[in-house]
Amino acid sequence: MTMINDLLPEHIRTVGIAGHVNPDGDAVGSCAALFLYLKKNRPDITRVDLYLEAPKPELMFLKGVPEALTEIGAFTEYDLFITCDVSDYERIAVAAPLFDKAVKRLAIDHHVSNAGFADINYILPDASSCAEVLTGLFDMDLIDRDIAEALYTGMIHDTGVFQYSNTSPVTMRCAAALMEKGIDFSRIIDDSFNTRTFIQNRLLGYCLQKAASLYDGRCIVSSLTLAERDALSATSKDHDIVVSQLRLTEGAEAAIFAYETEPGIFKVSLRSNLYLDVSAVAQRFGGGGHVRASGCTVPGNADEVLKKVSEAVGECLKD
Ligand SMILES: [Mn+2]
Structure with missing residues (x-):
């Protein structure tokens, strides 16, 4: 030993x-x-x-x-x-x-x-x-x-x-x-x-409120722009938990959370539950990570970014 x-x-x-x-x-x-x-x-x-x-x-x-x-x-x-x-x-x-x-x-x-x-x-x-x-x-x-x-x-x-x-x-x-x-x-x-700070809890609530359910609930997405983050008095350290909570939605295989890091640039966090390889999805956008947790950086506005990444996820979802 x-x-x-x-x-x-x-x-x-x-x-x-x-x-x-x-x-x-x-x-x-x-x-x-x-x-x-x-x-x-x-x-x-x-x-x-x-x-x-x-x-x-x-x-x-x-x-x-x-x-x-x-x-x-x-x-x-x-x-x-x-x-x-x-x-x-x-x-x-x-x-x-x-x-x-x-x-x-x-x-x-x-x-x-x-x-x-x-x-x-x-x-x-x-x-x-x-x-x-x-x-x-x-x-x-x-x-x-x-x-x-x-x-x-x-x-x-x-x-x-x-x-x-x-x-x-x-x-x-x-x-x-x-x-x-x-x-x-x-x-x-x-x-x-x-424990979360009050700001972190409010930010989580905000992102859950605006989340969308795609592909019959198998993919849950949300986003946060810099303007929205500022309005909540939050910082980049305050949204770690959002994607984990999205993943815990009943019936979801994948979760996508896109947050703006500089104007027109979004970091995208991906999570999956059972089979979807989110590392492979992230790699299509120049990112990487693990099979169940990955990330990438995608330019565009929030809707464009979520559309691109969720379509890539959608191609990998089973019926
Ligand atoms: Mn460690």
Whole structure:
């Protein structure tokens, strides 16, 4: 069984840690957990720095996250630089120059697409989350409540609270071990995962109100223009949940949500439920992603964009 100390080179004094661009719950949770674990259990490492691009407010409750650096400072040459949940070199956020300069580089990840861009790569594609990978690497006796909270947060965000198909018996055993540390799991799930701001809820309501049902209800679409977003006092971070809610419509196989990112340019999020390969649809528009979740960028006005993409989806729908 590989443990974290097996992956760390000997005689390291300084370590930098970073997650991916626009860090999600797993990136923030796994980075924070590793940061706290090394600080607590490796006193021989005299300097541990955590780099995260603007963590979302709902993840700020995790210990270590408020101290994360969002920019490169004076210290730049680490003995070891570790990325967590970063699938590709291009996705290292602000800390990429530090990764380049480090004496040794270690990537800990769970993305099947990770080709191993570091000197040392520890990638478990069957793991639900990078947090699950780390839980296996850590000595359970050395995990305290704060570390357990960070790991648990990463796991619930990447599994949709143990719902998505990436959830395995191993995931649940890891979660059980973390619960033994006395974490307040109900609060973590509500505060970091379920809770929406008033603006986010209003925006969701608005987008659901204007949704359209196509192909006998098998495809549900909606859109949001910049003018509509501004009228709701919302930002680009406020509509993550819309496409997921559209997907949950009874009888729907596909959901399409198009949102304007600059005048005349729409990002399109696609989701499917049972069989439709939305990655293939997105690729027709120069995008990509997964079989059940993908995205692309399409120029036009909202109606034109939804018409183009929904027609491409319609061709793939079964009767
Ligand atoms: Mn992840």
